[in-house]
Amino acid sequence: MGTLRRLVIFVLAASVLLAGCESLKSSKAIIPMKEYEKMIAGRLDANYVGTTTCLSACHFHDGIKRDFDASTMGIQLSKQSGMPLVDCESCHGPGSLAVEGLTPEKVAEDAKEGRQTACDYKTLIDIRNLPAQAKSLICLKCHTANATFNLHNWNAGPHSVNDVSCSDCHSIHKGSDLTVRLDDMEGMCESCHQDVKVQFSLPSHHPIHEKKVFCVSCHDPHGTTTEKMLRKDTVKETCSQCHAEKEGPFVFEHAELMEDCRTCHSPHGSVNNNLLNLQPPFLCLQCHSGHRTSFASSAESKGAFYTRCTDCHSQIHGSDLPSPAGRRRFTQ
Ligand code: HEC
Ligand code: HEC
Ligand code: HEC
Ligand code: HEC
Ligand code: HEC
Ligand code: HEC
Ligand code: HEC
Ligand code: HEC
Ligand code: HEC
Structure with missing residues (x-):
């Protein structure tokens, strides 16, 4: 194709585009x-x-x-x-x-x-x-x-x-601010979502009432392609916006569990510490049996049945270090 022809085509295309913009711009x-x-x-x-x-x-x-x-x-x-x-x-x-x-x-x-x-x-x-x-x-x-x-x-x-x-x-005539102000948001959303309001009042909760986290930190109320109108593609990605240290990947993963934080956590609030669905050891005993160990040093707990699982398995979200016994135990 000759340079001239190319130039003509370019000018034509450009003028069509510009004309299009012009008509969009007029009110x-x-x-x-x-x-x-x-x-x-x-x-x-x-x-x-x-x-x-x-x-x-x-x-x-x-x-x-x-x-x-x-x-x-x-x-x-x-x-x-x-x-x-x-x-x-x-x-x-x-x-x-x-x-x-x-x-x-x-x-x-x-x-x-x-x-x-x-x-x-x-x-x-x-x-x-x-x-x-x-x-x-x-x-x-x-x-x-x-x-x-x-x-x-x-x-x-x-x-x-x-x-x-x-x-x-969006209140159109309540003032000059048409967006939903962060300060008003919680009350606005909770006026329809009463059950959610209750969840954020439980002893362990994301600090919504304290205005450190907002409904729109996790949800886009206009609709998304994800379930529950979450801002990110998955629950994990939604949480990782703020809790990046739990994202992994870790050398020793807690199986597939970490893909969905909801396996162990209630995102809004819970009666249990750390937003847990169930209080340990019951949380853990859903999937594991408890154990005793001769590993403990204090006389009184020797051979006891351990209930405070995360006292020892403290890296419950995953760890890059093996346990002293050389396996993944999430103990460090
Ligand atoms: C962006 C859209 C929009 C524009 C622009 C708008 N309004 Fe409205 N107006 C609404 C909506 C929506 C309602 C109903 C509000 C509701 O549901 O309570 C409303 C309600 C009203 C009401 C009834 C208010 C009440 O409290 O009962 C009046 C009066 C009014 N508008 C006047 C005006 C005037 C005057 C203007 C121009 C300066 C205007 N509106 C521009 C959307 C608009
Ligand atoms: C005639 C066109 C028109 C209509 C109808 C209209 N808007 Fe708007 N709206 C605009 C324009 C233009 C802006 C300013 C540019 C922007 O922020 O996108 C705007 C801005 C806004 C903003 C503020 C965005 C910001 O970042 O501050 C909100 C919220 C909003 N509109 C909501 C509404 C709602 C709700 C309705 C219906 C009740 C409505 N608009 C109807 C044209 C319109
Ligand atoms: C920390 C992130 C986070 C925040 C902040 C948050 N949500 Fe959620 N929300 C979630 C997740 C994750 C789910 C999905 C829960 C599930 O499937 O069990 C959810 C589910 C929901 C649901 C569906 C309820 C159900 O039982 O299926 C509603 C409604 C909801 N949220 C409203 C709100 C409102 C309103 C606020 C603000 C007051 C809010 N959320 C703040 C993460 C959040
Ligand atoms: C369930 C409540 C809810 C509904 C329904 C809703 N919005 Fe919003 N909208 C919000 C909140 C909250 C924000 C501000 C927070 C955010 O998303 O960052 C917002 C932000 C906006 C903005 C600012 C955009 C920006 O880029 O931040 C516009 C414009 C807007 N909404 C228009 C609309 C229009 C138009 C509709 C209807 C088609 C609508 N909204 C329906 C809650 C809502
Ligand atoms: C006017 C009432 C109203 C307001 C205000 C409102 N919602 Fe909703 N919301 C609903 C209804 C109705 C549904 C659908 C039925 C249900 O799941 O409860 C819904 C559903 C949802 C869901 C669940 C979606 C799903 O897939 O199950 C989420 C998340 C949610 N709303 C978040 C919010 C957030 C965040 C706000 C504030 C920005 C908000 N809503 C404000 C009425 C409202
Ligand atoms: C917008 C940022 C943000 C997002 C997104 C977020 N969190 Fe949080 N999370 C926080 C803040 C802030 C705290 C409170 C920390 C504090 O008080 O020291 C918190 C606390 C927690 C706690 C400890 C609660 C307690 O009682 O001490 C858990 C567990 C938690 N988040 C899990 C999650 C999960 C699961 C998700 C995804 C559904 C998520 N977070 C999404 C900001 C966020
Ligand atoms: C196998 C169950 C389980 C899964 C899955 C899980 N958690 Fe946890 N999480 C816990 C337990 C148990 C605690 C309390 C730890 C403790 O007592 O030391 C906790 C505590 C937390 C805390 C607060 C304490 C801290 O270490 O900061 C945050 C934040 C948290 N989890 C985020 C997440 C996120 C984000 C996900 C998903 C990527 C997730 N968790 C998945 C069991 C789980
Ligand atoms: C939803 C089921 C589930 C829950 C709840 C759960 N786990 Fe696990 N856990 C697993 C699975 C599956 C594995 C991987 C087992 C395997 O690969 O052999 C695992 C692995 C482990 C391992 C490593 C085992 C090994 O063989 O190296 C430890 C330690 C562990 N979990 C402790 C806990 C503790 C402590 C809790 C409670 C805070 C908990 N888990 C909650 C399912 C669960
Ligand atoms: C006193 C510290 C301690 C407590 C408390 C504890 N564990 Fe362990 N756990 C260990 C050690 C150390 C190992 C590794 C033993 C080994 O490698 O031989 C282990 C191993 C495990 C394993 C993998 C070994 C197996 O049996 O396949 C699981 C699963 C496990 N613990 C779950 C739990 C659960 C669930 C709880 C709470 C009910 C719990 N642990 C409480 C120290 C503890």
């Missing part, structure tokens, strides 16, 4: 979605009028607007940013009918008589009573999996499937 309305929203509102004759028109007549929603303007969706979105603009109607649907006849004069008149003017909000999308999936769709029209990476697995995730929607966790 044009997504036409089919807007029509769809009119259908949800049940009024095809409604139109988009813009936030200014929506809010010019009365000041009832000034607080909401102030918070929203200060949020990520508000503040970052100058026309130049190239991201889709978000305004009240992006979520609430076309507003022309709601503000029809809502003039500053009418508002003033109502105020004189001590009345609060309300817009005809029944003509907007009834967000609260939408099915959860449809509610989420309002967000997903912009937060596509491509734009928001961790939403890749949303649709198949247990939350989506069980009718939890975005706004169950």
